[in-house]
Amino acid sequence: MALLFIVTLFSLLFAKLSLCASASGSNATDASLVAAASSSLVFTSSKWIWTASSTAGSTVSLRKDFTPPLGKSLIAAEIIITADSQLTFYVNGELVGSGTPPNRPRFAQRFCVDLLPSFNVFAATGIAPSTPSDGGLLATILLTYSDLTTDTILSDSSWRVHAGAPVGFQQLSFDDTAWPAATVVGSFGDAPWDEVNIPANPPVLTFDRAEWVWTDVVPASGTLPAGSRAFRRTFTPAPGQVPMSAQIIMAADNLYTLYVNGVQIDANRGFTVANNYIINFSPSTTEIVLAVLVTNNAASPAGLLLAMEVNMVPSGRANCTAGSFLLTDNGWLSTKAAIPAGWEQPGFDDSAWPPVVSEGAYPVAPWGTNTIAPPSAPVNV
Known part of the structure; x- marks a missing residue:
């Protein structure tokens, strides 16, 4: 009889856990894991x-606090968020990430964070753009409880807002009761922000808003001298995020060699077909350094075009993927001087290199639209 009772008890417990997982849309089997990699967060x-x-x-500072319902205990959150412009985002006083790269409101960042069981605070700052009426923050936060059910926080008028950034505003103990309610300035899809690219696993990557770039101030004729130029861009993950993989699509006029963290990935020619690379990173990776040598074969137009999406895993967490984008824009560096030895290595000091200049956003002439090749075999770096 005792054995029958134990078997029945375990059967009931298993059924309850299965129902909770089903209700939350999660396939996790442990309350410490959140199946964010398979979730489809949206801004709708x-x-x-x-x-x-x-x-x-x-x-501009914004805050949202959340206390779970009675009997519920929070464990984690998956967040998609962006701002116009220059987002800095905190959870419970800890810096989670910033809005670069790239600093564009049409590219969300995706974070996975641990939460306190009860009271939690989500806080952010943004910088008003040159057209202040375009300022805004957009967020969706998926909360997961210890029973694997979920709840959702949306950016809306329940958030509080303040001009400036008072000392400690991101902390749990900060009193924001005197702050006014946030003003709703638009719905998802509205101008001037339009649609927003959201990191996904696997990535869905295009050249949307990537820019053709070069080192010189490009003359009106578009003709640049023959020769090779070196380009670099460093991506530093948000605190606690470990790069797992990246997808890179790129083209150059005329010939390029791509290095990722000092490893040569490919050497290729042409711009009508963009090449497509999958990069897998070692668990010890702390930053991603892209280095590209581009050669202009003759006096003619020249340029580099690249888009990258990075998937990351928060330290110590499984089944949860964070993500961010990087594009060719004026955040890249280059030099017109002689290319020094070791320029493609992660430890190279490029602080004296000036920023590149934009030749126009894809699909600007004379290059037009590209065909994106299927992904090549993954490369480990």
Whole structure:
């Protein structure tokens, strides 16, 4: 009889756990794991929020606190978020990430964070853009409880907003009761922000808003001298995020050699077909350094075009993927001087290299649209 009772008890417990997992849409089998890699977070119901008025270049702070229902205990959150412009994001006072790269509101970042069992605070700052009325923050936060059920926080007028960034505003103990409610300035899909690219696993990558770049101020004729130029860009993950893999699509006019963290990935020619690379990173990777040598074969137009999506895993967490984008833009560096030895290595000091200049956003002439090749075999770096 005792054996029958134990078997029956375990059967009931298993059924309850299965129902909880089903209700939350999670396939996790342990309460410490969150199946964010398979979730499909969207901004459909989220609102662009901001202060009622701001001036160009001013800082705007936003906060949202959350206490779970009675009997519920939080364990983690998966977050997609972006701002116009220059997002800095905190959870419970800890810096989670910033809005670069790239610093564009149409590219969300995706984070996975541990939460406190009860009270939690999500806080952010943004910088009002040159057209202050375009300022805004957009967020969707998927909360997971210890019973594997979920809840969702959307950016809306329940958030609080403040002009400036008071000391400690991101901390749990900060009193924001005097802050006014955030102003809803638009819905997802509204101009001027339009659609937003969201990191996914596997990535869905295009050249949307990537720019053709070069070292020189390009003359009106578009003709640049023959020769080789070196380009670099460093991506530093948000605190606690470990790069897992990246997809890179790229083209150059005329010939390029791509290095990732000092490892040569490929040497290729042409711009009508963009090449497609999958990079797998070692668990010890702390940053990603892209280095590209581009050669212009003759006096003619020249340029580099690249888009990358990085998938990351928070330290110590499984089944949860964070993500970010990187594009060719004026955040890249280059030099017109002689190319020094070791320029492609992660430890190279490029601080004296000036920023590149944009030749126009894809699909600007004379290059037009590209065909993106199927992914090549993954490369380990």
